Amino acid sequence: METENILVVDDEEAIREVVSTMLESKGYHCTAVHNGRAAQEQVKKATPDLVLSDMIMPEMDGIRLLEWMRNYDPEVPVIMVTAIHDISTALEAIRRGAYDYILKPFEKDQLFLGVGRALQHRRLIIENRNYQRNLEQLVEERTAQLTAKHVELEQSYDETLEALGSALDLKDAELEGHCQRVTAFCIEIAKAVGVAEPYLPVLARAAFLHDIGKMAIPDKILLKAGPLDDHEKQIMRKHCQDGYNMLVRIPFLHDAAEIVLAHQECYDGSGYPRGLKGEQIPLGARIFAVADSLDAMISDRPYRRALPMSHALKEIKRCSGSQFDPKVVDVFMKFPEEHWLDLREHFGSPLRLAHLKNL
Numbered sequence: 001m002e003t004e005n006i007l008v009v010d011d012e013e014a015i016r017e018v019v020s021t022m023l024e025s026k027g028y029h030c031t032a033v034h035n036g037r038a039a040q041e042q043v044k045k046a047t048p049d050l051v052l053s054d055m056i057m058p059e060m061d062g063i064r065l066l067e068w069m070r071n072y073d074p075e076v077p078v079i080m081v082t083a084i085h086d087i088s089t090a091l092e093a094i095r096r097g098a099y100d101y102i103l104k105p106f107e108k109d110q111l112f113l114g115v116g117r118a119l120q121h122r123r124l125i126i127e128n129r130n131y132q133r134n135l136e137q138l139v140e141e142r143t144a145q146l147t148a149k150h151v152e153l154e155q156s157y158d159e160t161l162e163a164l165g166s167a168l169d170l171k172d173a174e175l176e177g178h179c180q181r182v183t184a185f186c187i188e189i190a191k192a193v194g195v196a197e198p199y200l201p202v203l204a205r206a207a208f209l210h211d212i213g214k215m216a217i218p219d220k221i222l223l224k225a226g227p228l229d230d231h232e233k234q235i236m237r238k239h240c241q242d243g244y245n246m247l248v249r250i251p252f253l254h255d256a257a258e259i260v261l262a263h264q265e266c267y268d269g270s271g272y273p274r275g276l277k278g279e280q281i282p283l284g285a286r287i288f289a290v291a292d293s294l295d296a297m298i299s300d301r302p303y304r305r306a307l308p309m310s311h312a313l314k315e316i317k318r319c320s321g322s323q324f325d326p327k328v329v330d331v332f333m334k335f336p337e338e339h340w341l342d343l344r345e346h347f348g349s350p351l352r353l354a355h356l357k358n359l
Helices: 013-024 036-045 062-072 084-095 108-171 178-193 199-208 212-216 230-237 239-247 251-261 283-297 309-318 326-333 337-346 353-358
Strands: 005-009 029-033 050-054 078-083 100-104
Touching: 005 013, 005 036, 013 029, 013 108, 029 036, 036 050, 036 062, 050 062, 050 108, 062 078, 062 084, 078 084, 078 108, 084 100, 100 108, 108 199, 178 199, 178 283, 178 326, 178 337, 199 251, 199 283, 212 239, 230 239, 239 251, 251 283, 283 309, 283 326, 309 326, 309 337
Parallel strands: 005 029, 005 050, 050 078, 078 100
Antiparallel strands: none
16 A cells, blocks of 8 residues: 555644654654645645644634635545644534544544544545446446447348348349338438437338338239239238238337338328328338339339429329328428439448438
8 A cells, every 4th residue: 555645734843743753653654834825835736645734823724724625625634633622613623524633732542543534534535436437437338338239230230131122122123222212212301300310220121121021922913014903903012011020020120110011001091001091100101101202203114214303293292191291291392302313323322221320
């Protein structure tokens, strides 16, 4: 253990020397000064572990020194030394923050006992502070580790989504890139609508995987060049439920599965599979409906060339209140045409959730 430093403050030189000699015999290092002013200067040079101060001194007495020490470094204990007839003053010092007081004339055992208790008190304060500091550092390190693991897990999620999306692209090559574009559009609209940030990854995963149920649709129906008959339409409509069934059992896709199930619902209740109406439809699905229709209209399809952006915007506005949520459409229409065209070209592929904050 390092030698503990004690500052002895007394205007009588003989007392300073006697007290210092007794304490140094116990292994302490002592510095002695003649009044409070000199004590202040010494403390500023090197903070002691304990201040042992007389009460009555010229220029700056013990009470004023005590008050200054409480402001300068409240962790340093102060023991006041006073004559027996000044006991009321000593008690006042205790009320003002002194650790203890010693009455003059004092004996060695009394001095050693008081000093020992005060220094033990300081050691406990320092140990507790170091414990708290180490605990905070440990919490910070563990938090950083958990954050790194969370980022690693998110990246693993992204890779899983990319693999699923690639499998769907192989199934229906005509729609290559559609999932990524719709995801970018969805997140841009969602941010403008003001959805909570934790909801963005949920919406992104749902948008990216909205057509995953088409993996269960027979190729002769999914890739049919001509119009579908009523029976084939019923089979095609099952892709919402099939997609939901695929995703709902995966913990990190459970919430996204609800949006996938509702992504073909219409605001007026004319959609499928459950005929939901208005705000019965999850907000993510209402946002998706606008984003999906936009990309479908401005992209090439086997049966037609891409439509102009101006036509797509007019159609979305026309269907506000029937197919689309009017509030979502209002937010969507505040963006200029060029914004969506630029986003379509530069959203980034393959999709990474880390890109969402930059959209």
